[in-house]
Amino acid sequence: MTTRCTPTSNLHKLVEHIPLYFTIAYPELMQLKGFILKGSEVEETWSAHLRGDKILAVNSKAPNDAVYSQGRVLGDRSVLHKYINPNVMAVAVESGSGEKVQVDMQLYDMISGTQLYHARHKQYSGPVHLLVVENWLLYTCGVVN
Secondary structure, three states: OOOOOOHHHHHHHHHHHOOEEEEEEEOOOOEEEEEEEEOOEEEEEEEEEOOOOEEEEEEEOOOOOOOOOOEEEOOOOOEEEOOOOOOEEEEEEEEOOHHHOEEEEEEEEOOOOOEEEEEEEEOEEEEEEEEEEOOEEEEEEEEOO
């Protein structure tokens, strides 16, 4: 006897067994919140309050990004492995006013909510653009002289 499965029922079975993690940024509250979807229930797993006045940009790795090389071969034939975390999210936060405006670049793990990196740039201006690929973060912002 053959049982026919519809795409919807297959998806439902998959969601029941594989947890789905996601993160939502709340600009009005200056918060990031992480959630897990188990079956049909959503549960909050972590929350982080961002210090500052305004969230300027949020970006994470594209889910279909390929990793081109897991490491680099060194001169002594050892391998320097990349730190590759597919769950990295970058956040740019503005704080201060007038001539004392600064921007904080932060990297978070979207599963645990752990802050992985933080950098502060004083006297910045202009828009901020973020790009997260493989094991690096690229961001641009203007600097006031």
